[in-house]
Amino acid sequence: MKSRFKALVAALCLFVALPAWAGSVQIKGSTTVLPIAQKCAEAFMKINPDIAVSISGGGSGNGIKALIDGTTDIADASRFIKNKEVKRAVENGRYPVPFAVGYDCIVPVVHPSNPVTNLTLDQLKSIYKGDITNWKQVGGPDQNIVVISRDTSSGTYEVWEKKVMNKERVSKRAQLQASNGAVAQTVAKNKRAIGYVGFGYLNSEIKGLTVNGIQGTPSSTLSGTYPISRALFMFTQGWPKGDTAKFINFVLNPKTGQPLVKSAGFVPLY
Amino acid sequence: MQTPRTFRETCIKTFFLFTACISILVLTLIMVFLVMEGLPLFKTVPITDFLLGSDWYPTADPPDFGILPLIVASLSVTVVSSLMAIPLGVMTAIYLAEICSRRMRNILKPIVELLAALPSVVIGFFGMVIVAPFLQNYLDLDTGLNLFNASLMLAFMSIPTICTVSEDAIYSVPGELKEASLGLGATHWQTIAKVILPASLSGISTAVILGMSRAIGETMVVLMVAGGAALIPVSIFDPVRPMPASIAAEMAEAPFQSDHYYALFATGMVLFLVTLIFNMIAEHIAHKHKQTGAATL
Numbered sequence: 191m192k193s194r195f196k197a198l199v200a201a202l203c204l205f206v207a208l209p210a211w212a213g214s215v216q217i218k219g220s221t222t223v224l225p226i227a228q229k230c231a232e233a234f235m236k237i238n239p240d241i242a243v244s245i246s247g248g249g250s251g252n253g254i255k256a257l258i259d260g261t262t263d264i265a266d267a268s269r270f271i272k273n274k275e276v277k278r279a280v281e282n283g284r285y286p287v288p289f290a291v292g293y294d295c296i297v298p299v300v301h302p303s304n305p306v307t308n309l310t311l312d313q314l315k316s317i318y319k320g321d322i323t324n325w326k327q328v329g330g331p332d333q334n335i336v337v338i339s340r341d342t343s344s345g346t347y348e349v350w351e352k353k354v355m356n357k358e359r360v361s362k363r364a365q366l367q368a369s370n371g372a373v374a375q376t377v378a379k380n381k382r383a384i385g386y387v388g389f390g391y392l393n394s395e396i397k398g399l400t401v402n403g404i405q406g407t408p409s410s411t412l413s414g415t416y417p418i419s420r421a422l423f424m425f426t427q428g429w430p431k432g433d434t435a436k437f438i439n440f441v442l443n444p445k446t447g448q449p450l451v452k453s454a455g456f457v458p459l460y
Numbered sequence: 461m462q463t464p465r466t467f468r469e470t471c472i473k474t475f476f477l478f479t480a481c482i483s484i485l486v487l488t489l490i491m492v493f494l495v496m497e498g499l500p501l502f503k504t505v506p507i508t509d510f511l512l513g514s515d516w517y518p519t520a521d522p523p524d525f526g527i528l529p530l531i532v533a534s535l536s537v538t539v540v541s542s543l544m545a546i547p548l549g550v551m552t553a554i555y556l557a558e559i560c561s562r563r564m565r566n567i568l569k570p571i572v573e574l575l576a577a578l579p580s581v582v583i584g585f586f587g588m589v590i591v592a593p594f595l596q597n598y599l600d601l602d603t604g605l606n607l608f609n610a611s612l613m614l615a616f617m618s619i620p621t622i623c624t625v626s627e628d629a630i631y632s633v634p635g636e637l638k639e640a641s642l643g644l645g646a647t648h649w650q651t652i653a654k655v656i657l658p659a660s661l662s663g664i665s666t667a668v669i670l671g672m673s674r675a676i677g678e679t680m681v682v683l684m685v686a687g688g689a690a691l692i693p694v695s696i697f698d699p700v701r702p703m704p705a706s707i708a709a710e711m712a713e714a715p716f717q718s719d720h721y722y723a724l725f726a727t728g729m730v731l732f733l734v735t736l737i738f739n740m741i742a743e744h745i746a747h748k749h750k751q752t753g754a755a756t757l
Contacts, residue, residue, distance in 0.1 A: 249712030342519045343713035366688035368709040
């Protein structure tokens with residue numbers, strides 16, 4: 191009787207433990223990195239059917255918070271981890287390790303009917319500061335400039351603030367939009383608007399401008415000649431092991447993950 | 461001794477008490493959480509700077525957490541949308557309840573109720589893609605995403621609420637009041653204006669306040685259509701950034717338990733207080749004009 195009971199308990203344990211044997215990787219974080227993570231996860235699960243990769247967005251801050259709390263294996267971030275976050279992580283006994291998985295190049299965009307094709311960094315800065323308010327001042331038609339910006343907490347805005355604004359403040363009159371898609375949509379519908387979107391969001395309804403005469407392309411981003419770009423990260427909790435390591439390797443591999451970075455609309459590492 | 465019947469009654473009573481307590485508990489917990497996450501901001505930012513500051517630069521260095529433009533935006537959007545929605549909603553309700561034929565009512569009422577079921581994101585998208593370019597071209601504005609457009613979309617959303625609730629109030633005015641008024645020789649219009657409307661005033665006021673609360677708390681529409689500039693508006697066609705839009709747009713990317721995070725929760729507290737005040741006003745009006753029977757008129 192007793193041995194039968196033991197066997198039952200053992201069987202139950204086995205039953206409960208079984209799903210844990212099949213691997214699982216959890217990813218949370220930046221909505222910018224989300225398409226990369228999604229495409230990679232799909233391809234990855236095809237090769238490794240026994241590993242389940244689950245992905246959710248929510249923003250870089252939320253992803254890193256989840257990593258600090260230990261509720262995710264990988265945190266996507268469109269920015270580097272902040273000092274405060276590192277401090278909190280270490281207090282929790284966790285050591286985030288960054289992996290750059292690709293680059294994002296941010297392109298100023300206007301309505302296709304706008305004759306302006308190039309702006310210098312200084313001009314962009316003056317427009318976003320609110321010093322230049324008419325398209326006439328930069329070689330366009332005599333119309334007010336409607337400045338569209340991303341929300342101050344978005345990773346894209348952070349790059350813009352660092353690379354274009356040089357720590358000056360974006361004018362209060364700037365209309366803040368919550369996503370790249372919303373910026374593209376707004377600029378496509380407004381002849382007087384200027385905005386900025388990630389390279390992957392360029393489409394036929396908006397016109398990308400050259401900056402200092404340089405077009406934002408994968409090669410100009412990688413060579414560093416294009417001035418407005420950033421790296422995209424996946425953070426792991428400590429040096430990755432097991433399935434997480436497998437996934438990170440998959441993403442970084444020039445044959446498997448990197449072409450998917452490109453097809454998601456970003457600039458691959460190689 | 462308890463009979464099985466009284467025992468069953470007691471069980472049912474306890475069950476209802478239990479569910480009521482749970483909902484109150486959940487609400488209290490939400491409030492406690494909101495306050496706990498919001499209050500730490502005031503350790504670093506004085507409350508007057510927070511409420512009266514006119515600069516909202518939460519990620520700048522040093523940051524500015526002044527939500528006055530956000531509060532003004534929320535209130536102005538609500539007021540302008542109410543100006544459109546209240547007359548339309550109440551008049552539609554009067555028409556539905558008192559004037560139109562039964563057949564017409566059977567057609568119109570479901571349509572109005574269907575409007576209430578439209579998801580806000582659909583209305584927001586409509587405002588962004590159709591109304592904004594139209595306003596911009598037709599009125600030659602710099603941008604179609606502005607206070608006016610947002611108010612228009614919010615009015616769309618609060619009209620069904622205002623209409624349905626007022627209609628119920630008007631419809632439930634006791635028949636003898638109406639008959640008495642008509643019997644004294646008053647016309648249909650006089651009866652509506654002098655008897656039915658005053659009698660249903662508490663219901664209509666509740667409807668109006670409910671509609672306004674819906675407008676002030678609505679997030680998706682203002683996020684998509686209001687324009688998102690943290691600016692105190694001087695014209696009805698200025699872009700604005702109401703409180704819910706700011707919270708929704710920034711919460712995802714705000715570093716956990718940073719000042720920005722606390723500031724967004726503190727903004728939520730302000731929003732909560734404003735809606736609470738609205739509801740208290742509604743309660744007060746409903747109580748003051750309470751219609752307990754035909755005799756109180």
